[in-house]
Amino acid sequence: MPWLWLIISSLAVILLLYSELDSLTRSLQIFIGLVCIWLVFALLTRLLMALIKWALNRKLIKHWKTQLALQNIFRKGNQSNLFITTLSMASMILASISILDHSIQQQLISTYPDDAPNFFLLDVQTDQQQQLNKIMDADLTYYPVIRARIDSVNGIKSDVLKSTLGKYDNITRMFNLSYSDKLLSTEELIASTDSKQLFSATNQGFVAVSILNSFAEFLQVDLGDKIIFNVQGIKIDAEITSIRKRLKRGPSPFFYFIFPPSVMRDAPQIRFATAQIADDKRVELQTKVAQTFPGITTLDGASIAKKLKEFVDQLKQLVQIFTTLSLFAGLMIFATSLVSTSQDRLRESFYYRMMGMLSTDLLKLSIIEFLFLGLFAFNLGVFVASIISWLITTYWFSLSFIFPWLLYAISISVLTLLLLIISFIYNHHVKSTNIIDYLRKV
Secondary structure: OHHHHHHHHHHHHHHHHHHHHOOHHHHHHHHHHHHHHHHHHHHHHHHHHHHHHHHHHOOOOOOHHHHHHHHHHOOOOOOHHHHHHHHHHHHHHHHHHHHHHHHHHHHHHOOOOOOOOOEEEEEEOHHHHHHHHHHHOOOOEEEEEEEEEEEEEOOEEHHHHOOOOOOOOOOOOEEEEEEOOOOOOOEEEEEEOOOOOOOOOOOOOOEEEEEEHHHHHHHOOOOOOEEEEEEOOEEEEEEEEEEEEEOOOOOOOOOOEEEOHHHHOOOOOEEEEEEOOOOOOHHHHHHHHHHHOOOOEEEEHHHHHHHHHHHHHHHHHHHHHHHHHHHHHHHHHHHHHHHHOHHHHHHHHHHHHHOOOOHHHHHHHHHHHHHHHHHHHHHHHHHHHHHHHHHHHHHHOOOOOOOOHHHHHHHHHHHHHHHHHHHHHHHHHHHHOOHHHHHHHO
16 A cells, blocks of 8 residues: 555654654644655656656667667666666765865865954944953954945946845845945955056046955946945945955954045944954953943954854755665665566567677666666766855855765765676676576566
8 A cells, every 4th residue: 555655654764853852843843845746756757757768769879789778778678767866865865965065174174264253243333342352352453334325336226226136135225334444354356447546546526445345247337437426315426446255264353345545434434343262262352342332243253153163064964864774775676676687687688689789888877877777877966066055155144156076976976886796696686597497488
């Protein structure tokens, strides 16, 4: 009774999730997500297999051994669709976690600079700096913040541009501007209108402004373009004189727009500060700051990075269980397919041998078929995992997407070796079968 087996399996999966998460709601959410992922991969597999069958029917594959090997995939009783769906889904889940872990390790944990700030204070008033320095007993670096809105870009109002720009950011929101006469240590200048200077001469009536390259791409602006800001009711006409780029060195402050100090020094502003604090002092200092200045928000950058890593580690432990089960299920499906089609495969191999095909040709047929099934499923899973991981790292964690090429090469090498071993074992089984005895039976 398939429906009864389906119910029992579903309940077992939900109980397994509940034992790890201690939340029925989250367990059901993940279970529904797994079902949706399965349906997506099943549909993708059917579409791609239909495409391969179409290519075979149209004789688009000219190499005769490859053609024979791919025809074997559609043999009656060969569970190719189920095998590819299972293995690709397991590969996708495992690859997604591996890629996320690799990106976080590379950008937040292992490459966190020794001299980088790990403690951040937001909404600091100018008259609080002196007392705050005494409390922290450390060298704080302060960054001025001026709140403003973008009125227009090259004469086009921001509310009009909102409907034409992408989803990278909201142009009509409140922005944090700053001022400085030099680049931040975590940035580099990539374009300038005058000898690689941060600020250069502008047209009459405009002030210079430096823009971050990612936001310049979003606004579709370049050097010399005009942006009008609304700073608490006061319009400031700015001209872009330089474009900056962030260096990926872990968590660090940055601003989309930086003005010359002479332009924004007297504007209403707050500040945020950064410092490097020892691990054993950060919690105590957070408490002191909260008691003395309730309006100041403190962020422990190192703790955030570690919690992010702990989250991924916890997710990895949960996923490893399902990945192991899925990989085992995929191998069992593959083995079942070989057993269920063994008689047909033996019959065909005998026909091929009687027609003069060499044992090496039979081995090549098996290798092509098994490698195609395994590598096709694996790379399909990795491809989908790369898209998912890119979206998560870019839009959720605001990090760069870094693909673990070494891990990918090792994984695909191990899988290829395993499939080659299976091909040699299966070919040896075919060769060892007595053709005369088999013909007597049939």
